[in-house]
Amino acid sequence: MSDATRQLVENLNALATGLFLLTAFGIVAMRQARGCLHLFIGQSLLLAASAALLGLRFDSGHLYGVALVNLVSKPIIVPWLLRKVAPAELYTRREIDQVLNIPTTLLIALALAIGAYFLGVPMANAVGQEYHGQNLPIGIAGLLLGALTLTVRREAMPLLIGLLAMENGAFLAGISIARDLSMLVELAIATDGLIIVFIVGVLVRAVEKHVGTTAVGELASLREGPAKQATQENAP
Amino acid sequence: MSVILILFPPLVAAALAGIPSRQSWAPGATVVSCLIVLALASRMAWRIAAGGSVTDTLDPGWSNWVAVDGLSALILLLIALVGSTAAVYSVGYMAHGKPGAGRLRLYHANYNLFIFSMLAIPLIAEPTLVWIVVELTTLCSALLVSFENTREALEAAWKYVILSLMGAGFALFGFLVLFAAMHAAGGAVYTWAGLVEAAPRMPPLLVQTAFLLILIGLGTKVGLVPMHTWLPDAHSQAPSPVCALLSGIETTSILYVILRLFPVMQAVPGAHAETWALVLGLISVGTAAFLLLQVHDYKRLFAFSTVEHMGIILTAVGLGAPAADYGAMQQIVSHAVTKSFCFFAAGATLLAVGTREIAAVRGLVRRAPAAGAALILGGLAITGAPPLAVFLSEFAILKAGLTQGRYVATGLLAVFIVIAFFGVMVHLNRMVFGAPENEGTAQDPSGPREAKEGRLPFSCGLILILAAVPVLVLGVYIPKPLHDLLVLAAAALSR
Numbered sequence: 001m002s003d004a005t006r007q008l009v010e011n012l013n014a015l016a017t018g019l020f021l022l023t024a025f026g027i028v029a030m031r032q033a034r035g036c037l038h039l040f041i042g043q044s045l046l047l048a049a050s051a052a053l054l055g056l057r058f059d060s061g062h063l064y065g066v067a068l069v070n071l072v073s074k075p076i077i078v079p080w081l082l083r084k085v086a087p088a089e090l091y092t093r094r095e096i097d098q099v100l101n102i103p104t105t106l107l108i109a110l111a112l113a114i115g116a117y118f119l120g121v122p123m124a125n126a127v128g129q130e131y132h133g134q135n136l137p138i139g140i141a142g143l144l145l146g147a148l149t150l151t152v153r154r155e156a157m158p159l160l161i162g163l164l165a166m167e168n169g170a171f172l173a174g175i176s177i178a179r180d181l182s183m184l185v186e187l188a189i190a191t192d193g194l195i196i197v198f199i200v201g202v203l204v205r206a207v208e209k210h211v212g213t214t215a216v217g218e219l220a221s222l223r224e225g226p227a228k229q230a231t232q233e234n235a236p
Numbered sequence: 237m238s239v240i241l242i243l244f245p246p247l248v249a250a251a252l253a254g255i256p257s258r259q260s261w262a263p264g265a266t267v268v269s270c271l272i273v274l275a276l277a278s279r280m281a282w283r284i285a286a287g288g289s290v291t292d293t294l295d296p297g298w299s300n301w302v303a304v305d306g307l308s309a310l311i312l313l314l315i316a317l318v319g320s321t322a323a324v325y326s327v328g329y330m331a332h333g334k335p336g337a338g339r340l341r342l343y344h345a346n347y348n349l350f351i352f353s354m355l356a357i358p359l360i361a362e363p364t365l366v367w368i369v370v371e372l373t374t375l376c377s378a379l380l381v382s383f384e385n386t387r388e389a390l391e392a393a394w395k396y397v398i399l400s401l402m403g404a405g406f407a408l409f410g411f412l413v414l415f416a417a418m419h420a421a422g423g424a425v426y427t428w429a430g431l432v433e434a435a436p437r438m439p440p441l442l443v444q445t446a447f448l449l450i451l452i453g454l455g456t457k458v459g460l461v462p463m464h465t466w467l468p469d470a471h472s473q474a475p476s477p478v479c480a481l482l483s484g485i486e487t488t489s490i491l492y493v494i495l496r497l498f499p500v501m502q503a504v505p506g507a508h509a510e511t512w513a514l515v516l517g518l519i520s521v522g523t524a525a526f527l528l529l530q531v532h533d534y535k536r537l538f539a540f541s542t543v544e545h546m547g548i549i550l551t552a553v554g555l556g557a558p559a560a561d562y563g564a565m566q567q568i569v570s571h572a573v574t575k576s577f578c579f580f581a582a583g584a585t586l587l588a589v590g591t592r593e594i595a596a597v598r599g600l601v602r603r604a605p606a607a608g609a610a611l612i613l614g615g616l617a618i619t620g621a622p623p624l625a626v627f628l629s630e631f632a633i634l635k636a637g638l639t640q641g642r643y644v645a646t647g648l649l650a651v652f653i654v655i656a657f658f659g660v661m662v663h664l665n666r667m668v669f670g671a672p673e674n675e676g677t678a679q680d681p682s683g684p685r686e687a688k689e690g691r692l693p694f695s696c697g698l699i700l701i702l703a704a705v706p707v708l709v710l711g712v713y714i715p716k717p718l719h720d721l722l723v724l725a726a727a728a729l730s731r
Binding site: 119123128139140146147150159162166167169170173177178181184188192196200203210211216220221 | 372386439
């Protein structure tokens with residue numbers, strides 16, 4: 001590979017990872033449930049693009065495999081599976097009351113992303129001197145922003161997307177530092193993501209049927225304290 | 237004998253349980269499969285304890301994926317044991333509420349998949365694959381936790397799934413970093429043994445980051461404070477046999493994965509894995525001991541006691557002495573047999589009185605003598621009253637701590653254990669022996685009728701008797717093969 005092509009591939013990878021970070025911010029703040037899903041699909045496509053570019057850069061057939069697995073499982077099978085198992089209600093929800101308001105959440109997200117950079121760069125150096133791109137710091141940021149999504153959201157769809165986004169973040173970092181992970185493991189992890197979608201979808205359907213809401217974060221009757229209060233809370 | 241064989245009975249039973257038919261063979265399939273697994277696991281543990289190997293007949297290519305040593309054999313044996321008792325208990329317990337055949341099939345299919353995923357944890361040697369089966373334990377048990385479909389059960393299942401998977405996300409990144417560290421050290425195969433071998437050459441920064449990510453990530457699923465918030469919910473809302481599995485053995489089989497990292501960490505300068513374990517362990521024991529005092533649901537009581545016990549095990553490992561490691565292994569065994577017994581007793585109580593509120597149950601020993609006696613025995617056993625199993629293992633840990641000269645840590649541990657003892661016994665004592673307050677006089681004529689309704693199913697009574705045997709025996713006597721196995725398991729915790 002000539003120097004110019006390598007430079008181009010590395011720049012394109014930087015673009016893909018940069019956009020990846022942007023989608024991670026979007027998932028934290030997006031109010032519409034359907035929008036969250038679309039952002040996640042975009043994020044998965046960018047992950048696949050980054051894997052393919054790194055595959056080109058290192059001439060690694062294995063990374064092409066990772067790109068292909070991500071291309072098929074997340075943008076195609078996840079939405080299909082959700083339509084099959086989860087209630088339609090899930091898509092139409094719009095979340096008004098997050099635990100924190102959106103500007104505060106985004107400020108925290110920004111702090112996390114900066115922290116991820118300071119954690120990621122020394123780690124990349126410890127792995128070795130070869131090219132890692134921005135994958136490691138941005139992957140860590142993706143992981144942390146996914147976790148933030150899980151803590152501040154209450155609707156089922158953003159919570160599910162937060163889980164999957166965490167996995168995406170771990171993967172974005174993984175394709176740069178753990179390139180030779182066996183294909184069996186990669187396939188198993190992808191399958192695992194689909195099982196998560198299936199089980200969470202079934203749970204949401206049960207919650208919607210028996211409790212009548214998809215704002216699962218608002219379920220909060222289980223706690224310590226005087227017994228009577230708990231039963232009163234349940235009554236209505 | 238092929239080691240992998242042990243994974244098949246649960247899969248077959250899950251498939252059988254899933255077949256729609258009017259006559260339900262699901263409970264029978266589950267019991268038979270669990271008993272086969274128990275036989276295979278005992279044989280494996282026996283051979284390992286005698287100094288043999290169970291993987292020598294495998295094709296060499298498998299050694300990158302499957303490995304069984306003393307520690308794995310111990311965990312396998314306990315999963316099989318609790319899996320079997322809980323399976324037999326399920327037969328009567330689940331029939332009691334008269335769920336439809338479909339619901340029963342769902343329960344048993346999930347039950348077998350859950351057993352399958354747990355059995356795979358100690359067998360698999362490749363860390364990322366272990367991570368995947370850890371995820372599977374969460375996903376297979378989620379629908380068991382929400383089985384009753386009440387508002388509370390659904391809330392518990394939801395919290396369980398979200399928090400466990402969130403932790404798992406961090407752990408996944410940890411395992412990828414660990415892979416990178418091993419790769420940087422020129423390690424050839426990514427297995428537990430390969431990691432220990434490559435550990436001295438691995439970049440310390442990466443290993444430490446990976447360890448913390450995995451400790452926090454999987455610690456969430458173990459129920460370490462402050463990541464424990466989901467545990468009392470899930471471990472109290474699930475049907476009682478599932479609680480026995482979740483609390484008795486699932487937590488320890490996840491803890492096993494964390495313990496696997498200790499020999500790796502010991503080779504890394506300035507890693508301080510033991511210190512982390514000691515601090516997190518003591519925080520867990522202490523917090524759980526005080527939270528125990530204010531619960532109002534007796535199944536939550538036992539759930540908090542699980543948080544306490546996980547803390548004790550981690551503290552023991554954190555003490556970092558061979559004797560303490562042995563104590564930790566002994567505690568894993570006594571916790572598994574005792575905690576499952578406690579939840580069987582709690583299940584029997586629930587069948588007899590129909591409520592989980594501590595305040596609503598008084599004078600249980602008169603209304604349902606079997607459940608009352610089992611509950612008080614379970615309470616005494618789990619809090620470490622002599623001469624029961626937990627007493628012996630906690631005593632071993634405290635003694636090892638004192639011999640080490642770790643007076644502060646050991647003293648704190650002892651104080652927390654005593655507080656937990658009172659926390660549990662105050663509640664249980666009132667439930668079992670307390671005078672019926674207002675309901676006693678009002679409901680006196682209806683008393684016998686309720687007792688008849690709450691008659692204990694045969695399989696539940698049988699298991700209450702059988703499960704009490706190890707609780708009583710292991711308090712006074714540890715058989716030679718088990719002792720050998722514990723020594724081997726403890727040896728796996730250090731280089």
